[in-house]
Amino acid sequence: MSDHKPSGERIAKVIARAGICSRRDAEKMIVEGRVALNGEPVKTPALNVGEDDVIAIDGKPIGAAEPARLWRYHKPTGLVTTHKDPQGRPTVFAHLPLRLPRVVSVGRLDFNSEGLLLLTNDGDLARRLELPAAGWTRRYRARLFGKVTQADLDKLATGVTIDGVKYGPVIADLERARGVYAWAIVSLKEGKNREVKRVMESLGLKVARLIRVQFGPFHLGQLEPGQVEEIPAKLWREHLGIGRKKRPAKEEVRKPWER
Numbered sequence: 001m002s003d004h005k006p007s008g009e010r011i012a013k014v015i016a017r018a019g020i021c022s023r024r025d026a027e028k029m030i031v032e033g034r035v036a037l038n039g040e041p042v043k044t045p046a047l048n049v050g051e052d053d054v055i056a057i058d059g060k061p062i063g064a065a066e067p068a069r070l071w072r073y074h075k076p077t078g079l080v081t082t083h084k085d086p087q088g089r090p091t092v093f094a095h096l097p098l099r100l101p102r103v104v105s106v107g108r109l110d111f112n113s114e115g116l117l118l119l120t121n122d123g124d125l126a127r128r129l130e131l132p133a134a135g136w137t138r139r140y141r142a143r144l145f146g147k148v149t150q151a152d153l154d155k156l157a158t159g160v161t162i163d164g165v166k167y168g169p170v171i172a173d174l175e176r177a178r179g180v181y182a183w184a185i186v187s188l189k190e191g192k193n194r195e196v197k198r199v200m201e202s203l204g205l206k207v208a209r210l211i212r213v214q215f216g217p218f219h220l221g222q223l224e225p226g227q228v229e230e231i232p233a234k235l236w237r238e239h240l241g242i243g244r245k246k247r248p249a250k251e252e253v254r255k256p257w258e259r
Helices: 011-017 023-031 123-130 150-158 195-201 233-240
Strands: 035-037 055-057 070-075 114-120 138-145 160-162 165-167 171-178 181-188 206-215 228-231
Touching: 011 023, 011 035, 011 055, 011 123, 023 035, 023 123, 114 123, 138 195, 150 160, 150 171, 160 195, 165 195, 181 195, 195 206, 228 233
Parallel strands: 114 206
Antiparallel strands: 035 055, 070 114, 070 228, 138 181, 138 206, 160 165, 171 181
């Protein structure tokens, strides 16, 4: 294979930007031997490529990277956030409008969870948005089963450790309670797998319904289940500080289309 200058971009990043998959999944494809560069197998993700190089996955050349785009999607319950499910369950991506290009999700929502899911055609952007280092708040409305008070929920504010897994601070505000059912607004920044359900179980509560209403500066708003709406590039670039100095305290500012 020809020698490649380090001035190019990592091959996994190029694949991610083409909207094929996330950078992590691209690295996995490389290890599995599914990626070729200029007709020769790629053996390591530690490889930089240039604009004239031809990358192929499973023998098919990838297309040129399109400009990055971002969408809000109201995920219904009963869908898996994956392109293919081994159990044969219906997936988010099989139910998206045909007008959308190939997209990846920013993080995931569980099969029975619903609400705001961000989608993008740029796997590298997806990774940047979902990393805890971004410091963006995930906010949910949770319907809880079991007797609960605000004092109970306040115990989560300093973080908890469950079965050896440490969960960061969770801010939960009781909206209303009636009998053994209650609604609460739950805010967190880590977004670990099934985090809301696990921390609530530590209080003896069961999550009967979970709706994500906010991810960082983006809100579910009035989107109906299954509906998709593109976020203007100017808006999400501003929130990410791309092209201009990032302004603080932007997260709580809603634009007209978010309401």
